[in-house]
Amino acid sequence: MPLAPEHPNSSALPLRSGPQGPLSGLRVLDLSAYIAGPYGCALLADQGAEVIKIEPPTGDNLRQYPSTLAAESRAFVGVNRSKIGMVLDLKQPADHALLMALVRTADVLVHNFRPGVPQRLGIAYEQLRPLNPRLVHCSVTGYGESGPLKDKAGYDQVLQTMTGMCTLQGKRGQPPEILYGSVVDYHASALVAAGVASALYERERSGQGQRVGISLLRTALAMQSARLVWAEGEPRDMGRDMRSGGITGIHPTKEGYLYISANTPHFWSALCDKVGLPELAANQRYDSVRKRARHVAELLPRLHQALAARSALEWEALFGQAVPCAAARTTEDMFDHPQVIAEDMLAHFTHPVLGSYRGFTRAIRFERTPGPDPFAAPTLGQHTEAMRAVAATAATAA
Secondary structure, eight states: OOBOOOOOSOSSOOOOOSOOOTTTTOEEEEOOOTTHHHHHHHHHHHTTOEEEEEEOTTOOGGGGSOOSSSSSOHHHHHHOTTEEEEEOOTTSHHHHHHHHHHHHHOSEEEEOOOTTHHHHHTOSHHHHTTTOTTOEEEEEESSOSSSTTTTSOOOHHHHHHHTTHHHHHSOTTSOOOOOTTTHHHHHHHHHHHHHHHHHHHHHHHHSOOOEEEEEHHHHHHHTTTTTOOOOTTOOTTSOOOOOOBTTBEEEEOSSSEEEEOOOSHHHHHHHHHHTTOHHHHHOGGGSSHHHHHHTHHHHHHHHHHHHTTSOHHHHHHHHTTTSOEEEOOOGGGGGGOHHHHHTTOEEEEEETTTEEEEEEOOSSOOSSOOOOOOOOOOOTTTTHHHHHHHHHHHHHHO
């Protein structure tokens, strides 16, 4: 497991060690809070960008979220790796002037204020463009920057519920169910990183920055592109559930639960053979996903009876590569999973408050420019004074 650079309890700017990344040399100003914007910026930091997290004196609201860590928010630490931490009160002229000095040197600015707020704070794209025409300005909103809901606060599970994700997640005839894990936020963070990278690529041709807009509403709908198809003449409730009729899904075993995917003829045949029911694979009554969905009530009891002979982990080992499957594990199991270790997905971090901890490193692998080693998320305002000096120097140079 790779070792991340030391991150002592110091106000000195952290020095990045390790190889260059594809975004090394770029400066990102992260004024966002919660998950979508901050983790999008963390993905840019993974790729070598210098990311300066600028928080108000009260800090990112995510710092205040419930956490089983004694002195820090687990969520904040998890989504703000490899950032320089700075506190600025943008309502104070001196702090606003320091931000403007940094804007002149920046390549990207990301925020998640509701429409109208950036204008009042003096950080709207049209206000910053004269200072830095090459700036890529990314806003993360709940519903977009126009329309009747543009000023409404948007959150992951609010958008899940609004866009039908929760209804489809629930069982037919049962209440809607939330998808826990901030899935909309995390997909939005990937769109932040992708949108910013694309704008930076275009800037190489045009020499100009531009505005990039990411919304949780657009994200939640993008995640359902396979469902958002309504052919002319189709009724309203014709069924958009993409689940595969009960065979593909989570099943009980002698001990624990096992997810099985058996949609293709090959995998269905392999499943039947491995559980000792080859006659099901030979039966034309069950030889397609749609047929198995129609007859799931008669298939499941036989499958579950067979699966009761072994534990989920035993079945996982027995199926091997023949049947796509996974025993249901906890998140904690991933810290020592051999595949995770083999792929160097985790690193040891040193944090001023938490001390040593293990955490995720990079979401993308680059062969030639893998990017510098990650370091721990900053404490509130940890590098403020050092960054004030940097900003003051930039202001003088301008």
